[in-house]
Amino acid sequence: MNQNELYQQVILSHNKSPKNFGKPATFTHWAEGFNPLCGDHYFIYLTIEDDVIKNVFFEGEGCAISKASASLMTESLKNKTISDVESIIKKFHDYMTLSQGNLKDLGKISVLSGVKDYPARIKCATISWHTMKQAIETPVSE
Amino acid sequence: MDKNILAKIREDFPILGTEVNGYSLVYLDNAATTLKPKYVIDRLSKHYLYETSNIHRGVHFLSQQATTYFEEVRDKVKSYLHGDSTWETIFTKGTTGAINFVAQSFGSIFNSGDEVIISQMEHHSNIVPWQMLRDRKNIVLKVAQMDERGILDLEHLESLITEKTKLVSITYLSNALGTINPVDKIVKIAHSKNIPVLIDAAQAIAHITIDVKKLDIDFIAFSAHKMFGPTGVGVLYAKKQLLEKMPPIEGGGDMIASVRFDKTIYNTIPYCFEAGTPDIAGVIALGVAIDYINSIGLKNIEEYEHKLLQYATQKLSEIKNLRVVGTSPNKSSVISFVLDGIHPHDVGSLLDSKGIAVRTGHHCAQPVMEFFKIPATTRASISFYNTKEDIDRLADGILYVQSIFE
Numbered sequence: 001m002n003q004n005e006l007y008q009q010v011i012l013s014h015n016k017s018p019k020n021f022g023k024p025a026t027f028t029h030w031a032e033g034f035n036p037l038c039g040d041h042y043f044i045y046l047t048i049e050d051d052v053i054k055n056v057f058f059e060g061e062g063c064a065i066s067k068a069s070a071s072l073m074t075e076s077l078k079n080k081t082i083s084d085v086e087s088i089i090k091k092f093h094d095y096m097t098l099s100q101g102n103l104k105d106l107g108k109i110s111v112l113s114g115v116k117d118y119p120a121r122i123k124c125a126t127i128s129w130h131t132m133k134q135a136i137e138t139p140v141s142e
Numbered sequence: 143m144d145k146n147i148l149a150k151i152r153e154d155f156p157i158l159g160t161e162v163n164g165y166s167l168v169y170l171d172n173a174a175t176t177l178k179p180k181y182v183i184d185r186l187s188k189h190y191l192y193e194t195s196n197i198h199r200g201v202h203f204l205s206q207q208a209t210t211y212f213e214e215v216r217d218k219v220k221s222y223l224h225g226d227s228t229w230e231t232i233f234t235k236g237t238t239g240a241i242n243f244v245a246q247s248f249g250s251i252f253n254s255g256d257e258v259i260i261s262q263m264e265h266h267s268n269i270v271p272w273q274m275l276r277d278r279k280n281i282v283l284k285v286a287q288m289d290e291r292g293i294l295d296l297e298h299l300e301s302l303i304t305e306k307t308k309l310v311s312i313t314y315l316s317n318a319l320g321t322i323n324p325v326d327k328i329v330k331i332a333h334s335k336n337i338p339v340l341i342d343a344a345q346a347i348a349h350i351t352i353d354v355k356k357l358d359i360d361f362i363a364f365s366a367h368k369m370f371g372p373t374g375v376g377v378l379y380a381k382k383q384l385l386e387k388m389p390p391i392e393g394g395g396d397m398i399a400s401v402r403f404d405k406t407i408y409n410t411i412p413y414c415f416e417a418g419t420p421d422i423a424g425v426i427a428l429g430v431a432i433d434y435i436n437s438i439g440l441k442n443i444e445e446y447e448h449k450l451l452q453y454a455t456q457k458l459s460e461i462k463n464l465r466v467v468g469t470s471p472n473k474s475s476v477i478s479f480v481l482d483g484i485h486p487h488d489v490g491s492l493l494d495s496k497g498i499a500v501r502t503g504h505h506c507a508q509p510v511m512e513f514f515k516i517p518a519t520t521r522a523s524i525s526f527y528n529t530k531e532d533i534d535r536l537a538d539g540i541l542y543v544q545s546i547f548e
Binding site: 006007012015036037038039040041061062063064065118120121124 | 484485486487488491492502503504508511517518546547
């Protein structure tokens with residue numbers, strides 16, 4: 001595969017201008033994800049109401065693959081129920097780490113499909129997804 | 143080195159003919175591990191094909207032959223480091239193994255409150271063993287600072303020394319920055335207070351002529367695989383006078399003179415520090431790697447690499463939005479850099495797509511990254527088989543990376 005397929009235009013533009021980037025004034029759940037090996041470092045902030053993700057933001061620093069993946073994820077998970085989100089996370093994770101299934105029915109997220117062929121970069125794509133899973137389970141303490 | 147010699151040298155490294163992603167390989171990851179000349183690989187193969195045998199105490203031909211070849215390498219190490227009978231060669235698994243051995247063995251005679259001084263530019267292998275010793279024996283670990291060019295602050299180092307300081311352990315050549323440290327001055331400072339010095343020569347060993355006698359180094363550690371030898375073998379070259387105070391860390395075969403259930407008598411130095419069957423073929427092949435370097439001449443290598451590093455520094459400094467990390471005037475073999483707005487991992491992947499192997503990340507020197515407030519760098523590290531064309535390919539590759547992210 002040509003490396004240009006890894007750095008597709010959609011990925012480059014999400015890296016340049018990430019969606020839902022920053023720390024919101026209020027949120028109900030959050031988590032921090034850090035990969036000390038490469039320095040990728042992200043925070044996910046969620047507002048969960050009635051088991052629905054009403055709002056999702058992320059902030060942090062990392063490579064283009066990690067940032068684009070986080071940006072695409074926030075776009076696709078907004079206004080979805082927790083159970084839907086959990087099954088999408090599982091689908092993404094299984095595809096990336098176990099080569100099971102595909103990302104075709106996940107909309108724009110499918111631009112990340114090519115990452116799977118670069119074992120050294122899979123963690124870049126999955127860090128924000130792991131952090132998302134953790135955020136759902138971590139309400140803000142009073 | 144003239145073009146013909148260089149071309150001939152490159153033929154000694156069959157891997158240089160490899161194609162990566164449709165391009166001929168440009169290998170600029172020598173600081174991680176150097177490539178292996180065919181003579182080293184042939185020697186490993188010859189041992190296993192025709193000479194396999196365990197060393198020491200064997201009365202049969204093959205065992206005696208293997209023992210001779212193995213033991214000869216101690217002398218090759220001695221000559222390579224310009225040592226004499228004041229020092230002894232101990233074979234380890236690598237630089238990390240050698241430093242851990244000193245931390246565990248020499249460290250075992252330290253008392254609570256005793257101090258070890260390292261520097262801010264150390265590889266994790268010269269940090270973590272001392273932290274483990276700190277946790278075990280309650281010693282104090284002190285860190286000598288560097289400046290924003292990556293130059294060690296000798297005055298600060300000196301100011302850290304107290305009556306409790308038991309060892310100064312510093313890298314000769316920073317793998318993350320390329321800084322050559324003034325080992326002569328470091329040793330003088332330490333020895334004026336009777337403190338021994340350990341030099342981590344993992345990065346220096348293939349690039350700088352080291353004279354342990356002139357520098358009066360007490361312990362020096364290096365790995366075979368960073369000097370064109372096999373992985374899994376390293377050396378601690380140390381003053382016998384210090385080794386005599388140090389207990390063995392690993393017990394087992396080969397390190398004993400006699401074993402009874404009530405009392406075991408240890409073998410002599412260096413054997414008492416080499417328990418178990420070592421990497422015999424690896425040690426013998428290290429000898430060939432040393433011969434190979436000597437055949438080219440370390441002085442010639444130093445001169446050529448110096449010019450190549452200057453060329454690379456010049457070439458890279460012409461690229462916009464590129465910052466070299468580590469700008470000491472006294473550098474060797476390593477050029478670390480960051481590109482504005484582009485993460486090193488993306489740089490590494492895109493250079494790889496053009497057949498260029500560099501390393502990206504913290505280079506096992508996270509405190510260095512923290513000091514420069516960057517998550518990682520891209521590091522190109524050279525060896526004598528690299529060419530100006532390799533550097534041109536790197537520079538073009540960087541421009542390509544920047545064009546993708548425009």
